[in-house]
Amino acid sequence: MDVTALAGASVLVAGAGTAGRSAARYLAHVGAEVTVTDARFGAGYDDDELTALGIAQIATSQLLDGTASREPAALDGYSLVIVSPGFAPSHPLMQLVSDSGIPVWGEVELAWRIDRAGLLGPPRTWLVVTGTNGKTTTTSMLADIVAGGGLAGAACGNIGLPVLDAMRAEPRVDVLCAELSSFQLYWAPSVAPDAGVVLNVADDHLDWHGSFDAYAEAKAIALQGRVGVVGLDDAVASGLPVVGRRVGFTLGTPAAGELGVTDGWLVDRAFGSDAHPRDLVDIAAVHPPGPSGVADALAAAALALVAGISPEQVGDGLRAFRPAAHRGEVVARVEDIDYVDDSKATNPHAACAAILGHRRVVLIAGGLLKGASVDAMIRDTRDRLAAVVAIGRDRQLIVEAISRHAPEVPTVTVFTGDDDRVTVQHAPATPEAPTIVDFPTMIPSGAVPPGAVGGSPTAVLTRAVEVAAHLARLDDHGPDTVLLAPAAASLDMFPGYGARGDAFADAARALPGAAVPAAGHPGGTAR
Known part of the structure; x- marks a missing residue:
């Protein structure tokens, strides 16, 4: 497909998110016949901006036959497919496109070709x-x-x-x-x-x-x-x-x-x-x-x-230069301990780097690990971990990695229980990390923080911050940081890492004696 010949071409754009809409707007501007497909379309829903631009919309399910077989004929008439980054090559629609032989470009590929062509x-x-x-x-x-x-x-x-x-x-x-x-x-x-x-x-x-x-x-x-x-x-x-x-x-x-x-x-x-x-x-x-x-x-x-x-x-x-929010920002300070929001650390590699930027931390981690292993992260940071509070869907994978590689590190999980209330639970005690005896008395398991909704993601993270603050006080070596570095995506609990970081910051600032540092104060210390 020649990028200079898009006028009049029939183009399918896969995905109606930020990237797909950008491509669709340009294609409509140069006179292409554009159709956008998205899982959200159908059942009476359409996109007003795309409709105003004369861009057709079709539910992705309509392009698929819903069975194990695929029908490339469903794409007859399209001369190019522009794919948003959320579509993996294994997605049924991308498999259908592959079978059809239609050229497929990402929105960045489209931009590159447009730029190179002047x-x-x-x-x-x-x-x-x-x-x-x-x-x-x-x-x-x-x-x-x-x-x-x-x-x-x-x-x-x-x-x-x-x-x-x-x-x-x-x-x-x-x-x-x-x-x-x-x-x-x-x-x-x-x-x-x-x-x-x-x-x-x-x-x-x-x-x-x-x-x-x-x-x-x-x-x-x-x-x-x-x-x-x-x-x-x-x-x-x-x-x-x-x-x-x-x-x-x-x-x-x-x-x-x-x-x-x-x-x-x-x-x-x-x-x-x-x-x-x-x-x-x-x-x-x-x-x-x-x-x-x-x-x-x-x-x-x-x-x-x-x-x-x-x-x-x-x-x-x-x-x-100063980093944006959720990238190692100190959001509160309590009793000489910094509360650092590194919610953007959405994979184990990023979380490992965040942990190593501090002398000793109580770590809050968990969410959607997306198939990644946290073993190397735990193994490489065990000497920096005062304790770990695990949250989110894949919290148990973190607990298991700690039991394998850092059994001396006290570990607690915070989650929504069967009664839709926030539950605090110790990881099984080990000789290296026995159960913290006074913990259940000081912070009752299942109690909902004041002003929080029982079982909500915000309530879970609020309770996790309170638990982390308690664990920091118990550590004999004096941690310098309570760190949110989840090593995982946020979508199991929050609409994005920013919302997760904001919830952490609000909870940290609500702790007794919390002081809020100057805006933009960066976290971390050179090692």
Whole structure:
């Protein structure tokens, strides 16, 4: 399918979310005959915006026959399918498309082809960020650096603003700071950015990709452009194939062709003179602090330098940057203990990095693990864990991992019981971690926090925070942090990680003696 021949073409857009609607709007604008399919359509529901644009809508179930067989004829007449990132290759609709032989592009692939063809002006500079952990922070850092360097840039992609919408924005955006998920990259095989980075690769979204190798392969698409940047401290990312020039970053002293840390400074030995490494910024000025924040800053610096930003402007941008909410933010302080909201840590790799940014934590974790294992996370952080409070659908998997790898860590689960009230339950006692004798007396199991609805997700998280506060007081080593780093998605309990983080913050601030730090105060300490 030629992207310059979309006018009059019959195009099916799979998914009516943010990405699908962005693609549908553009396709309608250029004169394509657009149909959007979504599981929500039908039974009298339609989308007013799509209807106003003359875009047809059809329930996904209508394209499927509801049996084990598939009928490619259901897609007769369509010359192109644009797929939203939520559709896995194994989805019945995508299997139907595959059987039909119709070309299928992701919405990022569509944006790439439009840009390369010059349909929205001269091609833009693409700076792509991906990885299991740190994508949003790195992309936000990069966008701030680009703006501070005087270029017209925008953070887009998985961070919220669709790439195609950024390309259609006025005034024109010249530099696309694109956070791309593995889903988006899988459906955008042609993308070859000016520079792309793979921060790290760990178990995540295995239910979507089918295997770890397939997940890593999708991430590697970010490295098939002019410059590929890889995290050298990550065993998988560092070994991914790079098509163009390879640049690495490390928390250690960098070799030639790398960025890293020397004498407390982030330095560049990739784009300046090997003989004279260029100082970028004092490590103490980087937010969020800690290893993961420094790694993200190095990655953002590498991409910015490719785009022509000066080292001085990179340093200025990193000094001024502050992370968004739910990414290591201290939301309250009680008796010298910080309550840190890292709700964006939605996989074990991200949660591990969050834990390692603190000396000793009471961890609140759990939710939808999406097939990922928490064994490595528990094993690698056991010396930092004062206690764990497990919540959410997959809480028992966390409890079992602790029993295998850190049996000395006191563990409690908080959940909605059969009576639709919040229940607090000890994990089975072990010789290493006996039952906390005074716990049931001080915080009665099943009690609903004042003002909370019995059994609601908010009530569960409120009770989890109260339990964590109690466990922190009992720990002889004096934890410095109660940390929400769930290692899991939130959709079993909350509409998104933001709502989960907000509930945690509200509960922490409601604790007796809680003080609220200045807005935007980052969590974490360098280790």
